[in-house]
Amino acid sequence: MPNVPIVKKRIKFIVISSCSLILLVILYRSFLKHKTNGSQSIQNFDKDDWTANSQIGEDLVKDFTNVPQHITNQQLLNQLEHAKVQISILEDRVRALEASTPRKYPQVKYLNYKNRKRILITGGAGFVGSHLVDTLMVQGHEVIVADNFFTGRKRNVEHWLGHENFELIHHDIVNPLFIEVDEIYHLASPASPPHYMYNPVKTIKTNTMGTINMLGLAKRVMAKVLIASTSEVYGDPTVHPQPETYWGHVNPIGPRACYDEGKRVSETLSYAYAKQENVKVRVARIFNTYGPRMHMNDGRVVSNFILQALRNETITVYGNGKQTRSFQYVSDLVDGLISLMASNYSQPVNLGNPVEHTIEEFAWIIKKLVGGKSEVKQTDAVEDDPQRRKPDITRAKTILNWEPKVPLQMGISRTISYFRRELERSDRFQKDSKKYFDSPDLERSQHSRQNFVPDKT
Numbered sequence: 055m056p057n058v059p060i061v062k063k064r065i066k067f068i069v070i071s072s073c074s075l076i077l078l079v080i081l082y083r084s085f086l087k088h089k090t091n092g093s094q095s096i097q098n099f100d101k102d103d104w105t106a107n108s109q110i111g112e113d114l115v116k117d118f119t120n121v122p123q124h125i126t127n128q129q130l131l132n133q134l135e136h137a138k139v140q141i142s143i144l145e146d147r148v149r150a151l152e153a154s155t156p157r158k159y160p161q162v163k164y165l166n167y168k169n170r171k172r173i174l175i176t177g178g179a180g181f182v183g184s185h186l187v188d189t190l191m192v193q194g195h196e197v198i199v200a201d202n203f204f205t206g207r208k209r210n211v212e213h214w215l216g217h218e219n220f221e222l223i224h225h226d227i228v229n230p231l232f233i234e235v236d237e238i239y240h241l242a243s244p245a246s247p248p249h250y251m252y253n254p255v256k257t258i259k260t261n262t263m264g265t266i267n268m269l270g271l272a273k274r275v276m277a278k279v280l281i282a283s284t285s286e287v288y289g290d291p292t293v294h295p296q297p298e299t300y301w302g303h304v305n306p307i308g309p310r311a312c313y314d315e316g317k318r319v320s321e322t323l324s325y326a327y328a329k330q331e332n333v334k335v336r337v338a339r340i341f342n343t344y345g346p347r348m349h350m351n352d353g354r355v356v357s358n359f360i361l362q363a364l365r366n367e368t369i370t371v372y373g374n375g376k377q378t379r380s381f382q383y384v385s386d387l388v389d390g391l392i393s394l395m396a397s398n399y400s401q402p403v404n405l406g407n408p409v410e411h412t413i414e415e416f417a418w419i420i421k422k423l424v425g426g427k428s429e430v431k432q433t434d435a436v437e438d439d440p441q442r443r444k445p446d447i448t449r450a451k452t453i454l455n456w457e458p459k460v461p462l463q464m465g466i467s468r469t470i471s472y473f474r475r476e477l478e479r480s481d482r483f484q485k486d487s488k489k490y491f492d493s494p495d496l497e498r499s500q501h502s503r504q505n506f507v508p509d510k511t
């Protein structure tokens with residue numbers, strides 16, 4: 055039989071410690087709120103959560119500070135069990151609070167009211183979008199991200215959550231959006247072939263209805279809008295390298311058409327709005343781009359080859375590997391997009407790195423940089439795969455004074471480090487999750503959730 059006074063003492067100790075913990079967290083939160091001028095809202099944890107927590111804490115204190123002398127050991131044990139459940143609820147909430155509390159933000163420049171712009175980035179939680187967010191935030195602008203998180207991830211922009219210049223909206227641009235902005239970077243669309251082919255109708259809707267919505271918004275609020283187009287508007291090109299004056303060679307009913315034609319209509323819409331409604335449009339034709347924050351399941355050649363090499367799996371070259379691509383690092387693209395937006399030039403501009411490689415060569419470059427024991431093997435060719443692709447960047451050089459700066463080896467090495475960290479992270483998560491779900495504590499924790507009584511107030 056447990057010793058009653060000792061059990062009582064333990065209970066008191068547990069209750070007082072958890073209340074103190076909650077108090078500390080609240081003090082820390084008020085301090086952070088004060089520090090950020092009180093203008094930030096902390097995600098997922100609001101006044102109601104605190105009220106519920108303090109209620110639980112108060113109930114626990116009442117229960118255990120006034121234990122009557124005649125109470126039986128069994129009753130005491132029941133109360134102890136109840137206290138454990140309550141404490142585990144509090145622990146969950148503290149964890150949620152910790153996860154959502156903004157920590158240190160990257161340094162941003164101060165811009166006065168005249169120079170600071172309100173900028174909307176559709177697809178801003180995606181690979182390219184999130185890098186653009188970083189640069190514009192650091193420059194001191196107000197950035198609003200609209201993303202439906204189909205291929206974008208909150209993790210790509212989480213370091214800005216809660217910042218007074220930043221806003222994240224869960225929104226699918228197939229539906230209209232009504233906000234006041236000065237500039238719009240319209241990047242929302244899946245860009246990797248397996249992703250855009252996954253739901254071709256949705257890809258077409260995003261690039262047609264989504265673009266109409268953004269051009270309509272630009273018209274209403276008189277914002278400048280930059281449309282992210284693609285080298286895929288050239289299809290399987292018969293002109294090499296591809297200048298902006300080339301009209302392209304696209305199969306309108308092939309598997310890639312949803313994206314290629316979607317982007318072509320997106321361009322057509324832009325010039326129709328420019329002509330008819332005087333909307334200021336910029337059109338960037340983006341060539342193959344790579345870098346950190348590419349999705350592990352992206353499916354494009356850079357992430358596939360790097361991940362295969364890191365896992366010592368076979369590096370899969372589709373077809374004979376003689377098809378070519380030219381790869382640009384993401385920071386070069388971001389510089390190009392910002393220069394294009396700032397320019398007075400409204401015709402399409404190619405943004406890409408003109409250094410061209412066959413895919414087979416590229417496989418060997420990755421294998422060499424990663425090391426490991428992977429083999430390079432040819433597999434079935436994919437339908438309508440463009441055979442040669444290299445941008446003619448004369449226009450970007452002349453008009454924007456822009457050209458890519460990051461050499462392939464440097465960019466690929468940074469990307470390899472990123473994917474190495476991602477693999478370690480997912481291994482760690484897998485292990486932690488296995489530990490958690492195999493643990494006998496799970497039953498208790500599930501029990502605690504079932505018994506959770508939300509806010510009594």
Ligand SMILES: O=c1ccn([C@@H]2O[C@H](COP(=O)(O)OP(=O)(O)O[C@H]3OC[C@@H](O)[C@H](O)[C@H]3O)[C@@H](O)[C@H]2O)c(=O)[nH]1
Pocket residue numbers: 245246247283284285286340341342343353354355356358359370371372373377379413436439440
């Ligand atoms: O595992 C793979 C993946 C891809 N490949 C090949 O590598 C080449 C490049 O393929 P990716 O899937 O990376 O990208 P693609 O060039 O076909 O399309 C891209 O074009 C430019 C952008 O607008 C888009 O990001 C995307 O549509 C293709 O020839 C493809 O067949 C492989 O050999 N193995």
